[in-house]
Amino acid sequence: MALTLDIVTPERRVLSVTVDEVRAPGVLGGFGIRLNHEPFMTALEPGRLTYLEGGREHHYAVGGGFLQVADNKVIVLADTAEAAADIDVARARKTFEEAQDRLLALTEQDEGYGAESARVKRAAARLRVAGS
Template sequence: MAKLTVEIVTPEKRILSVQADEAIVPGGRGLFGVRPGHTPFLSLMEPGALTLIESGRRESYFVAGGFVEVGNDKVLVLADAAEPVTGIDVEGARRRMAEAQERMKGMSSEDARFELEQATVRREAARIGAANTARA
């Protein structure tokens, strides 16, 4: 049976290059699955869990947004940041989210930093969700 080659790359380094039966990606419009033979396309990624399935075994990585390119049985993930969900510091993510929420309290939505803080809240919430999914 054909396999996908999946690569996760961040600006700092290549996180992963493996073979998989399926990849489930947090796309800009929701989760989507990729299997060998998938139609080529490019998509925005939202922060969330990227799950790889190989021989029935699931392995998940948190991606902090970016882009994914699918084609020729290859999934190239260009992530702003990525880490195995098993290594997520949930308490640290909760702290960063709370700090961003606190900073937002004194801002209006017109403030230049408001969107940055809002993005931090979304990213850390997605990181916590990815970690909780892996532990379930």
């Protein structure tokens, strides 16, 4: 028996792989999943999703979404997902700085505050996963 991981965004299936363990950024804190984990579903924060395969760690930046575990299958429905190696650090840094500047110009009562705050969190997650 094996643990499978599928990462899906609105645009495409990003990954489908057999893994030993999955670690994810839940809205209530990080958590891990191994073989025969109890079924559950949770919301994800923008952050680092890590999976272990054959003793090696692989990292993805996820921009929030949901994760479901059932029958040794982990399904991540992410707003965005990008492998660490695929992240353009210069672009991620620029996106973060621009989103942060826009957010600083808003108050929590402004209509676009929530969306801009989410952009900052996603960009920060990409930078953390890329190692910058």
